[in-house]
Amino acid sequence: MKRRTLLLAAATAPAAALAHHGWSSFDQDRPVYLEGRIKSVRWANPHAEAVITVDASLKLPADLGRRSVPAQSQNVDGAAVLAKTRLPEAAGGDWTIEFAPLSRMNAWGVREPKPGERIEVVGYIAPKIGNGRLLRVEYLFADGKAYGLRSSPAG
Numbered sequence: 001m002k003r004r005t006l007l008l009a010a011a012t013a014p015a016a017a018l019a020h021h022g023w024s025s026f027d028q029d030r031p032v033y034l035e036g037r038i039k040s041v042r043w044a045n046p047h048a049e050a051v052i053t054v055d056a057s058l059k060l061p062a063d064l065g066r067r068s069v070p071a072q073s074q075n076v077d078g079a080a081v082l083a084k085t086r087l088p089e090a091a092g093g094d095w096t097i098e099f100a101p102l103s104r105m106n107a108w109g110v111r112e113p114k115p116g117e118r119i120e121v122v123g124y125i126a127p128k129i130g131n132g133r134l135l136r137v138e139y140l141f142a143d144g145k146a147y148g149l150r151s152s153p154a155g
Contacts, residue, residue: 026124026136031085033060034095034135035120043112048099050113052121056092060085061120067146069139074151081138085122097121098136100149108147110140117142 036052064085069078097119099105113119120141126134140147 026126028124030124031081031122031138032088032125032135033064033085033120033122034058034088034091034097035061035118036095038113038115038117038119039094040115041113043102045102047101048105048112050097050099050119052095052097052119054091054093054095058087058091060087064122067141069146070148071154072148072151073154076138076148076150078139078148082122088125094133096134097123098134099140100137104149104152107152108149110142110147113142 034052034054035058036054039051039053042049065079065083067082069082071078099110100108121135121137122139122141123135123137125132126136137149140149
C-alpha cells in the first residue's frame with residue numbers, strides 16, 4: 001500500500017508543479033496589455049484566475065503610459081512597466097489570467113469579477129505554459145481603479 005501511494009504521489013507531482021508556478025515562469029522583461037470580457041472565474045487559492053476573451057482588434061490604450069498605479073509593498077517601478085508595455089502577438093481569443101492569492105486580492109479590496117464584465121490587465125506571459133496564453137497580472141484596471149497585484153498595498 002505504501003508503494004502504491006508513493007507511485008501515485010510521484011506520478012501527480014509534475015502536474016502539481018505545473019499547476020502552481022512562481023514569477024520565474026513568466027517573462028518579466030516584456031509586459032503586455034490585455035483587455036477583454038470575463039468568460040469564467042475561479043476565485044480560490046493558490047491564486048485567483050479568470051479566462052478572458054480578447055478581441056482580435058485589440059489596441060494599446062493611448063493613455064496607458066500616463067496611468068497612475070498604486071504603490072506596492074514590494075518595489076515595483078510602475079511607470080517603467082507601463083512605458084514598456086506592448087500587445088502580445090495574436091492577442092485575440094481566450095487567455096487565462098492569473099491574479100494574486102485571495103489574501104492579497106482582499107488587501108487591495110478587489111471584488112470577484114463576474115462573467116461578462118470587462119477588465120484590463122498588464123502582466124507577463126508564461127511562454128512555456130498554457131500554449132503561451134497564460135498571463136500573470138502585475139496591474140489590474142477594473143471598476144475605475146488600478147490595483148498592483150505583485151505585493152500588498154504600500155503603507
